[in-house]
Amino acid sequence: MTAPVVGNTSGGSFTPPAPGAEMPQRRKLLLAATSAVGAAGAAAAGAPFLASWFPSERAKAAGAPVDVDVGAIEPGMLLRAEWRGQPVWVVRRTPEMLATLDAVKPKLADPDSKLPQQPEYAANATRSIKPEMLVLLGICTHLGCSPTDRLAPAEGWAGGFYCPCHGSVFDLAGRVFAGMPAPTNLVVPPYKYLNDTRLRIGDDSKGA
Numbered sequence: 001m002t003a004p005v006v007g008n009t010s011g012g013s014f015t016p017p018a019p020g021a022e023m024p025q026r027r028k029l030l031l032a033a034t035s036a037v038g039a040a041g042a043a044a045a046g047a048p049f050l051a052s053w054f055p056s057e058r059a060k061a062a063g064a065p066v067d068v069d070v071g072a073i074e075p076g077m078l079l080r081a082e083w084r085g086q087p088v089w090v091v092r093r094t095p096e097m098l099a100t101l102d103a104v105k106p107k108l109a110d111p112d113s114k115l116p117q118q119p120e121y122a123a124n125a126t127r128s129i130k131p132e133m134l135v136l137l138g139i140c141t142h143l144g145c146s147p148t149d150r151l152a153p154a155e156g157w158a159g160g161f162y163c164p165c166h167g168s169v170f171d172l173a174g175r176v177f178a179g180m181p182a183p184t185n186l187v188v189p190p191y192k193y194l195n196d197t198r199l200r201i202g203d204d205s206k207g208a
């Protein structure tokens, strides 16, 4: 069987030697020189290479949890924060707002939050740790637009979030109505309470 001809970038061709054939002296030298340069290059590049394996301070800050003081949010109001470059909403729901959550269930795509769009501790009727305090990523699950909040009831709708890009509608727990372009509920990010009024978004580890 003839050895295949392999093209090279200079436009010529290179025929690999037959298995077991003696390698020409010049090629041996060339290979040795290339290996030496490769080793030296790798050694020289080692330091920046190693450094690049560790995230920079800026990258660490960008992925770090964010603490938010929620004590000043009035009932029925929304506070905007940012975590990992993404909008985060914190809504203090009134008893009236909470009362709508059960009533809209038959119209929702995933009323019981069965899909993993939230941490386990928020897979409940209010999609939150404290019923009144809703925490959501403000990013539509269709194509990533940021919905607008419509927290007050209007035109036969109890209120919630509306995505202007393609018209998806979400309730006051971020659950999407059935038949919308958005396939799933809005995401609840990981979070925990540091105390009664301080939330840490992006970290739900225990004992910190």
Ligand code: FES
Pocket (backbone or CB within 6 Å): 140, 141, 142, 143, 144, 145, 163, 164, 165, 166, 167, 168, 181, 182
């Ligand atoms: S991006 Fe929100 S409906 Fe399309």
